[in-house]
Each structure stands twice: as structure tokens, then as C-alpha cells.
Amino acid sequence: MSDDHQNAAPALLVESGVRRHGRLPARPVRVNPLDEFTGPSRLLRRLRLKEWAGFTLLHPDVWSSMIIQDAQYLASCEIYAHDRRTGTLHQHAANARGGSPALPEELLDGGHCAFDRPGHRLVYDFAEREGRHTIHVDVAATATAPAMSAELTLDARGAGAPLSVGSRLPGGGRMYTHKAVFPAEGVLRVGSTEYVFEPGRDLAILDEHRSFLPYRTRWLWGTFALPTADGPVGANFADRPELPGEPEESAVWAPGACEPLGEISFTPERPGDPAAPWRIASRDGRLDVVFAPEGRKTVRHRFGLLAIDYFQMYGRYRGVLRAGGAEYSLDGVHGVCESMRARL
Template sequence: MPTPQRLVEDGIRHWGRLPDRPAAANPLDAYTGLTRRLKSLRLKEWVGFTLLHPDWYSSLIIQDAHYLASSEIYAYDRTAGALHQHAANAPGGSPALPARLLDSACRFERDGYRIAFSFSRAFARHRIELDIAATLKAPAVRGELELDAAAATPALSVSSRLPGGSMYTHKAAFPALGVLRVGDAEITFDPTRDLAVLDEHRSLLPYRTNWLWGTFATLTDAGEVVGANFAARPELPGEPEESCLWTPGRCEPLGDVVFEPASADPSATWHIASRDGRVDVVFEPEGRKRVKHNLGLFAIDYFQLFGHYRGVLRGAEGDFEIKNVHGVCESMKARL
């Protein structure tokens, strides 16, 4: 099927795995009047990146729950074993994450905290800009990365029904060029080695929400990106999952992924595999970022592990051995 221009056209939403991101993706376009206003209270949107570099592990996000907006970033220095974190909150709706994301820009700005993403489909170049002041707990984080969309993986673009809700996500991995500075440390990103994985969500999530998710990617000796994105959450029969293999020039559908931590120890390894064996990897954590709040009606118990993967991907045109590849693995349990 061709990529639709809009996720919702003439009031009817496109469902399934899409060839690419629609030019405009707003799930609220399927509703009108009071129903649209009520659905907007359930809409959860975010745009974030996982940065893949051999010496630093980092993720950053701009998210809007429409009753509260927030942004977070962490950077983990593998050599020093030091985790640096920044976060900020803002009124819901203030980040203005555009429906036409890949032809626009979004940013989160508070005093001493600025994260900005700009996307240019026409020029096949995207940009990440950071300007975050030092605090008593963490050093300043500043810099710019340019992402090469022409050399990116094919997109994972999925629109699916969930029990009590719906999901739209767009993901891709991009070679990254630029410099980030964390305090006195200078981190140089080399597009022949380093990647940024985009994660965009525009989902009407059920009140009780939980998922397991992970991703990793690497460049082969031939300069081609291989990797995987996988998730496990409550699903409806027959609906596509937000899981795939990235092999050279392909985004291969993946499903029935099982996450098995070796124990309840926070530092335990995880075995992650699809039932058909096309992904079979072990994730070894090096650290974790955790968010836990209980506010009565609303609660979050979330952690993201950062570390490295090893194992095998079995693509349609051959197998790829995974050795010491940086990635993340996370768990979310929430009342939103």
C-alpha cells in the first residue's frame, strides 16, 4: 500500500503497518466535537531519541500527557561509571509536538533547560540541539547533532488498536554527526559508527498501561544499519506490534516477543527473543534510570536500563551476529 498522506483521512483512520510515516499524524482527527475534546485528555505524545555511542549511553525525550508536559535527558559515562540526569516540567500542550513532525520542529524550553528537534524531509537532515545549564546535581549538557535521514533505516510506522485505546508510533535509526559536551567532557559522534534512534508516539493509551520495550542498532562493516525494535504489551488479536528487525534496506515485521529477566536483581541480564527465533539476544545492563511516583489516581513505575546486546538477528536475506551493541530496555507500569 502507498503511504497515506494523513493518518486519518475523511474521518477514517488507517490501521496496520504503514510503509512510512504519514505527512500528518494526529489520531484526534478521527473524532469531532465533545468526543474529540474528551479523547484529547487521553492522548499521550512524545518524541525522543536513544543515542548510540561506544563511550556514552544517553536518551532524551519531550513528552506531553496533555495535563502535564515534561522532558528528560540522561548521559552515562561508561569510563567513570557516572550517570548525569536533567528533567523539567511544563503545562500540558506547551511543547506543541506537530502532527507534521518530519517537516517541522519541536522544542521544550524552561529557564536553563532547552531541548529542540528539527526535521527536514526535503533536505534529508534532522537536528538535535541541547542547551541545559549545570545544576547542583548534574553538569551542563550542550551541543548539536545532525542526523542523516538519507542513510537511515526504513521506517517502522505502526497504527494499531489496543485494549481500551490505540497506538501510533514511528521509529527509525539515523547516522549521527556532531559534538555533545557534558561538563568538561567532549563527545564526538561519528556517522560511520554512531546512531540516533527516533521514537515518536501519538497514542490514546488506556488508563492502566504497561509495556516492555527495547531497541538497539549498529553499523556493519559495509556501512549499513542493522538492529531491532521490540515491545510486549497487552494486544488485541491480529493487531500489529511495534516490533521489527532493521536489516540493510529493510524494516522486517516482528511479533510475539518475550522478555525474560534472569532474576529480580536490577542488574540481571534479560533474554529477549521472538517465538519464531528471528531475534534472539541477551541484554546486559550497565545502569538504570528510574522514575517512580504515586499520586493516587495517577502513578508511574518506570525504569530504563542501558547497556549492551549480544546474540543474533535472522533477517530475510541472512543472519547478523550482534556483539557488544549499545541499546536500552525498559519497563513501564502506569495509571495515566
């Protein structure tokens, strides 16, 4: 994030009990959605708060994503890596006590977030003023997957313009998300295989959420990015139940700018076929792409009244992106696309 973006950041998401909604110029210095509430209402709202911070890594030889998430009653951490050359997917997951990751309210400058269990450690350190963020992974081998480790440095000064938005959701929910694209440098290791990240070629997309989600929650979401000589270019797009007139998180990244998108459609070419391409488009035509999946990560859980039916596909985008007054032709751009249906 440039110094101009940081200087434009509001101090608080919630100030004197009043929450900011809409598209913000940057992530507020402090984000705590609970500050909108007091007393018993605050305690009840805490039970509905869902928080996570994750990264999608973009590299020519591997698809990989990771996430630290806290549902308050349970925390979890997941990471996967799919080798394009062998077609092999490896993944690790672990659970912990709710609240234990302690996602920091002040994230970008000095924020530290860790999931630390025996054999499963994932750490984010954010140092905006020093111009870098770091990701550290140390996950032991299991009976089903090899060890994974990583030391990655993200170039905060070379990042694209941030996407920061808060909105009201149906059923009394609230959403806040912050997303940004960073050039990435370092090494990801999966077993004996090393993937070297080069900052002129490879990227990491941050996805931070702090939201009160409705009990019945669903969304379709995708993202991709590519480096250019002028900075990262890409898109973040979603379709979920919304209230009329409320801003949502769909946007395109142009060099130095983040421009809103709306009315996104996701259309699988062959519904029910997990290998079928998806057509994804905005009504105004600035996003018009086809996503071709190369694999997917699936999560299904049933816990009485709680349930999750989720999958994230990883693959390649082709088509057209219009951003910042320019038109970009996409062919083989790496990214992800996912579906969530849950009772939370």
C-alpha cells in the same frame, strides 16, 4: 528515509474520520489521532492523548537518551548521559504546561519540536528534503548534575527503513508509533567532557508516539542498532497487552527493509536483581539476544489516581539477529531496555 519511502507515505493517518491501522510503508505526512473524533468526544479523547518524541543515542563511550513528552495535563522533558569510563550517570528533567511542546503533526519535513524553559532547552528540527535532522540541547548545570549541551546532525538519507504502525489497544485505546535509525554526527557535552559522534560509527534512534493509552498501561520495550556498510541493522521489540490480530511495533531493521516480528518474550535471568541480564527472543528465532545492563534510569511518581513506575536500562546486547535474509552475530551492541507500569 529514502525518497522511495517518502513517496510511499500516505498523506494522513486519519482521513475523513477514518483512521489507518496496520503497518504503513512510511510515516503519514500528517499524524493527528484526534481527527478520528468530533465534538465532545474529541475533547474527551484529547485528555487521553499521550504524545512524545525522543532519541536513543548510540556511541561507544556514552549512553544517552532524551525525550519531549506531552500528557496534555502536563508536559515534561528528560535527558540523561552515562559515561562508560567513569560509570557516572547524570540526568536532568523539567516540567511545563501541557500542550506547550506542540509536537508537530507534520514531523519529518519542516517539523519543529521544542521544550524551552529557563535553563532547560531541547529542540528537534526535521528537514527530510534537505537530507538531515538536527538535535540541539542546552541544559544548565544544577546542584546534582553538570550542564549538558549538544549539536547533532542526523543523516536522513542514510537512515534505515522506517517503522510506522497503528493499532487498536484493549479498553478502546489506539496506538501510533514511528521509529527510524539515523547515522549521527556532532558533539554531546556533559560538563567538561565531549563525546564526538561520527556518522560511520554512531547512531540515533527516533521514537515518536501519539497514542490513546489505557488508564492502566504497561509495556516492556527495547531497541538496539549497529551500522553496516549497507546501512543500519537493528531491532525494536515490545510486549504489551494487545488485541488478537492487531499489528504491534516489534520489527527488525535490515539494510533497506523493516520486517515485522511478533510474540516477543522478555525473561530476566534473576528476577528482582537490577543488574541481571535479560533474555529477549521472538518466537520465530529471528531475534535471540541477551541484554546485559550497565545501569538504569528510574522514574517513580504518585499523584492520587495517577502513578508511574518506570525504568530504562542501558547496556549491551549479544546474540543473533536474522534480518533481510542474513544472519548477524551481535556482541557488545549498545541499546536500551525498559519497563513501564502506570495509571495514566
